[in-house]
Amino acid sequence: MASIYGFVQRLYKASVPPRCAKSTDSPMIRFGILGAANIAPAALLKPVLSHPEAVVYAVAARSLEKAQAFARKHSIEKAYGGPTAYQELLDDPNVDAIYNPLPNGLHYEWTMKALHAGKHVLLEKPSSDTADETREMFEYAKSKGLVLLEAFHYRFHPAIHRVKAILDNGELGAIKHVEVTMKLPKGFAADDDIRFNYELGGGIMMDMGCYTVNCLRYILGTDPLEVLSSISDLMPTNDGSPSKVDTGTTATFAFPGDATGTVTCHMRVPYMLGFIPHFPTILLTVHCENGELKMFNFVMPSMYHTIEVSAGDWKGNKSMKKRIEKVYKPTEPGAKGEEWWTTYRYQLEAFVDKVKGLTPEYWLPAEDAISNMTWVEKVYEKTGLGSRPQSNFKLPIP
Ligand SMILES: NC(=O)C1=CN([C@@H]2O[C@H](COP(=O)(O)OP(=O)(O)OC[C@H]3O[C@@H](n4cnc5c(N)ncnc54)[C@H](OP(=O)(O)O)[C@@H]3O)[C@@H](O)[C@H]2O)C=CC1
Ligand SMILES: O=C1OC[C@@H](O)[C@H](O)[C@H]1O
Numbered sequence: 001m002a003s004i005y006g007f008v009q010r011l012y013k014a015s016v017p018p019r020c021a022k023s024t025d026s027p028m029i030r031f032g033i034l035g036a037a038n039i040a041p042a043a044l045l046k047p048v049l050s051h052p053e054a055v056v057y058a059v060a061a062r063s064l065e066k067a068q069a070f071a072r073k074h075s076i077e078k079a080y081g082g083p084t085a086y087q088e089l090l091d092d093p094n095v096d097a098i099y100n101p102l103p104n105g106l107h108y109e110w111t112m113k114a115l116h117a118g119k120h121v122l123l124e125k126p127s128s129d130t131a132d133e134t135r136e137m138f139e140y141a142k143s144k145g146l147v148l149l150e151a152f153h154y155r156f157h158p159a160i161h162r163v164k165a166i167l168d169n170g171e172l173g174a175i176k177h178v179e180v181t182m183k184l185p186k187g188f189a190a191d192d193d194i195r196f197n198y199e200l201g202g203g204i205m206m207d208m209g210c211y212t213v214n215c216l217r218y219i220l221g222t223d224p225l226e227v228l229s230s231i232s233d234l235m236p237t238n239d240g241s242p243s244k245v246d247t248g249t250t251a252t253f254a255f256p257g258d259a260t261g262t263v264t265c266h267m268r269v270p271y272m273l274g275f276i277p278h279f280p281t282i283l284l285t286v287h288c289e290n291g292e293l294k295m296f297n298f299v300m301p302s303m304y305h306t307i308e309v310s311a312g313d314w315k316g317n318k319s320m321k322k323r324i325e326k327v328y329k330p331t332e333p334g335a336k337g338e339e340w341w342t343t344y345r346y347q348l349e350a351f352v353d354k355v356k357g358l359t360p361e362y363w364l365p366a367e368d369a370i371s372n373m374t375w376v377e378k379v380y381e382k383t384g385l386g387s388r389p390q391s392n393f394k395l396p397i398p
Contacts, residue, residue: 013340104201173289
């Protein structure tokens with residue numbers, strides 16, 4: 001009963017977050033959003049409401065009407081619209097930081113332009129189309145003394161930190177095999193969604209696949225040695241030409257120490273019996289020498305999750321001792337967080353701290369983003385689909 005009450009509370013506070021008073025004695029970080037993207041409310045607009053030192057000041061969209069409607073709906077002071085809107089927003093001296101939720105294929109160009117304009121950048125995942133682009137963006141940010149973060153929000157939540165701590169404390173022994181699964185039924189995204197557009201950096205390995213690879217690398221604490229196998233379902237093309245867009249991919253990796261990892265992601269799981277949609281699956285399973293750990297909903301743990309730890313011989317022993325943990329708030333004394341904080345809220349806390357020159361409680365380094373893109377690309381290489389197209393944009397801006 002208590003857990004249903006907690007779930008409803010968290011759900012309510014995630015959609016109608018408590019507002020806090022904005023600080024009057026420390027400088028405000030004023031965000032500008034590039035594009036009136038669907039993810040912006042959850043990832044930034046709601047989280048800033050409860051942050052005393054952050055506000056969304058401006059939005060830019062390719063159409064002025066859309067920018068204005070979005071600004072009105074979310075009480076954003078400034079709306080830029082039209083073909084030059086994105087650049088106008090970057091040139092606005094009132095903007096300190098940019099949130100970049102553009103299609104993947106535009107991440108590189110607009111992040112480079114934002115950094116060029118002297119803005120910090122909170123950049124949606126996946127960071128770009130290629131590891132080379134990602135490396136360049138982080139090197140450029142460093143050379144300009146600016147903060148750049150790839151928005152793997154789940155990595156900031158205490159639930160995944162607890163999973164990592166259980167695995168690292170040795171109670172289950174060495175990790176032998178990890179499975180990371182993200183599956184959504186057909187219909188979640190329309191056929192013309194950016195996720196299925198090759199030119200815009202689409203494909204399941206770019207979308208949900210980048211989370212699964214990220215999680216695998218985090219859990220194993222190292223990069224893979226090689227992609228052992230990879231197989232994909234493809235998006236049909238209109239003209240029957242060969243498709244380069246994967247809608248579902250399963251890839252297996254070899255890791256140091258004879259460990260292996262498998263990622264499975266799918267965004268168009270066919271309906272059961274032709275009409276019953278599959279329940280979304282977001283699951284992490286870690287098989288260890290002396291037991292097994294399963295985390296349900298590692299991506300959105302703030303809503304609901306379970307961490308099931310089974311000690312014993314996972315190879316068929318049915319009498320394993322089981323316990324379930326749930327972690328919505330950091331347990332370390334003094335650590336920041338509330339039961340209702342979403343993954344995005346934790347991420348925002350870290351980002352603002354970093355921009356302010358403070359040391360965030362948790363951070364994702366440049367190397368993490370570069371490695372992630374490297375292994376997403378290696379999966380595409382293995383399936384024969386190839387990396388998504390590199391951007392034509394080049395600095396310096398004339
Ligand atoms: N962290 C997370 O949990 C999530 C992250 N994402 C990531 O965020 C990004 C955006 O995803 P999502 O919000 O679902 O996507 P949307 O399609 O809703 O938003 C993309 C935005 O890009 C702009 N845009 C600019 N050029 C183009 C173009 N040629 N075609 C289409 N759109 C264009 C549009 O802006 P305009 O308003 O100017 O027209 C649009 O608002 C992706 O990188 C995705 O991977 C997505 C969902 C969840
Ligand atoms: O969290 C997510 O789940 C659904 C995806 O399509 C999206 O891009 C991703 O970030």
